[in-house]
Amino acid sequence: MTDTFDEDVLNGLVGKVIGDVAGAMSMFMAYLGDQAGVFSALDGAGRVTVDELAAKIGLNPKYLHEWLGSICAAGYAQHHAEDETFSITPEQALVFTREGQPACMQGFFQLIVSQFAGHEQATETFKSGKGRPWGDHPQCLFCGTDRFFRPGYQANLVDNWIPALAGVEAKLQTGAKVADIGCGHGSSTVLMAQAYPNSTIHGIDMHAPSIEEAKTKAAAAGVTNVEFQVGKAQDFAGGGFDFACMFDALHDMGDPVGAARHIRETLAPGGTFMLVEPMAGDSMAENMHPLGQIFYAASCTICTPNSLSQEVGLGLGAQAGEKRLAEVCREAGFTKIRRAAETPTNMVLEVTS
Numbered sequence: 001m002t003d004t005f006d007e008d009v010l011n012g013l014v015g016k017v018i019g020d021v022a023g024a025m026s027m028f029m030a031y032l033g034d035q036a037g038v039f040s041a042l043d044g045a046g047r048v049t050v051d052e053l054a055a056k057i058g059l060n061p062k063y064l065h066e067w068l069g070s071i072c073a074a075g076y077a078q079h080h081a082e083d084e085t086f087s088i089t090p091e092q093a094l095v096f097t098r099e100g101q102p103a104c105m106q107g108f109f110q111l112i113v114s115q116f117a118g119h120e121q122a123t124e125t126f127k128s129g130k131g132r133p134w135g136d137h138p139q140c141l142f143c144g145t146d147r148f149f150r151p152g153y154q155a156n157l158v159d160n161w162i163p164a165l166a167g168v169e170a171k172l173q174t175g176a177k178v179a180d181i182g183c184g185h186g187s188s189t190v191l192m193a194q195a196y197p198n199s200t201i202h203g204i205d206m207h208a209p210s211i212e213e214a215k216t217k218a219a220a221a222g223v224t225n226v227e228f229q230v231g232k233a234q235d236f237a238g239g240g241f242d243f244a245c246m247f248d249a250l251h252d253m254g255d256p257v258g259a260a261r262h263i264r265e266t267l268a269p270g271g272t273f274m275l276v277e278p279m280a281g282d283s284m285a286e287n288m289h290p291l292g293q294i295f296y297a298a299s300c301t302i303c304t305p306n307s308l309s310q311e312v313g314l315g316l317g318a319q320a321g322e323k324r325l326a327e328v329c330r331e332a333g334f335t336k337i338r339r340a341a342e343t344p345t346n347m348v349l350e351v352t353s
C-alpha cells in the first residue's frame with residue numbers, strides 16, 4: 001500500500017520532533033549540570049574557560065567541553081566564541097541553579113529523569129494495564145516532586161491560597177488542628193507550621209520513606225508543632241481537624257471519593273477542606289497545550305498507575321478538571337465547592353459541607 005502524504009506537513013512534523021528530541025537531551029544535560037554542581041559554579045563566576053571551570057568543580061574537562069557544547073547550543077548558557085569562554089546570564093541562573101526560586105526548573109527535570117530511569121517498569125505497566133504504586137518509582141521522583149512543587153507552595157500557600165478561604169486564616173493564626181493529607185516530603189506541612197505557630201499540623205502519607213523525609217525536613221526547619229503519620233487518606237487516624245488540605249495528591253488516589261469522605265468525617269464542625277489540584281479544563285480538548293502535554297504524560301506513568309494500584313482504582317487522572325473534582329467531593333458528602341484561587345499550574349478548591 002502506498003500512502004500519499006503532504007511533504008510540507010511531513011517536514012514540519014519531523015522538524016518539530018527534532019526540536020522535541022533536542023529538548024529532551026537538553027533537559028537531561030541540565031539535570032547532569034545540576035547534580036554535578038556546574039550551574040552553581042557558573043553562577044556569579046563571570047566568563048570562564050573549560051579548564052578553569054573543570055578545575056573549580058573537579059570534573060573531567062573532556063566531559064565538560066561536550067556538556068557545554070550541548071548546553072550552550074540549547075541556550076541554557078552562553079558561549080563566547082571570541083575567547084572560548086562560558087558564562088550564564090542572571091535569567092539562566094534563576095532557571096537552572098537558584099534553588100527555591102519559582103523559576104528554577106531543576107525539580108521538574110529531576111521528576112522527568114525519574115520516569116526515564118524507570119522506563120522498563122513504565123513500559124510493562126503501560127502494556128499490562130496493571131497498577132504501579134508511588135513507592136515503585138526511582139527515588140529521584142520523590143525528591144523531584146518536592147523540589148518542583150515547593151517553590152509554588154512557598155510563593156502562594158500562606159500569602160494567597162489560605163487567605164482566599166473563608167475564615168481559615170484567622171483560625172490558623174489563633175490555633176487550629178490541621179491535616180495535610182498526601183503530604184509527601186512535607187514541604188507544605190512545614191510551611192504551615194512555620195506560618196502558624198499556634199496551630200498543629202499533621203502530615204499524613206501512605207509512603208513511609210516520604211514521611212521519614214518529612215520528619216527530617218521538619219527537624220531541620222526547627223518546627224515542633226508538627227506530627228507525622230504513615231496513613232491512607234481514606235482511613236488515617238485522628239479527627240476534629242479545623243482545616244484539611246491536600247496538595248497535588250487526590251487524583252493519585254485509588255479511592256478519591258473514599259478519601260474525601262474520610263476527610264469530611266474527620267473535620268470539626270465548620271471545618272474546611274482545601275483541595276489543590278493541577279490546573280486543567282473540563283475536557284481533553286481544553287488541555288491541548290504544553291501544560292496538558294506534560295500533565296497527561298505524568299498522569300500516564302505516575303498518577304494513574306498509582307491510583308490503579310490501590311483499592312477501587314478510579315484513575316481520575318491529573319487533568320480531571322474542576323467539574324469532575326467537584327463531583328468527587330459531592331459524592332463524598334461535601335455540598336459547597338468553590339474555586340478560591342489559582343495559578344497557571346494549580347487550581348485551589350474550597351470544599352465545605
Ligand SMILES: C[S@@+](CC[C@H](N)C(=O)[O-])C[C@H]1O[C@@H](n2cnc3c(N)ncnc32)[C@H](O)[C@@H]1O
Nearest residue numbers: 134149182183184205206207232233247249253
Ligand atoms: C504527587 S505526590 C504530592 C506530594 C506532596 N503533597 C507535594 O505536593 O509535594 C502524591 C502523594 O500522595 C501520596 N498518596 C497517594 N495515594 C495515597 C493515599 N491513598 N493515601 C495517602 N497518601 C497517598 C503519595 O504517597 C505521594 O506522596
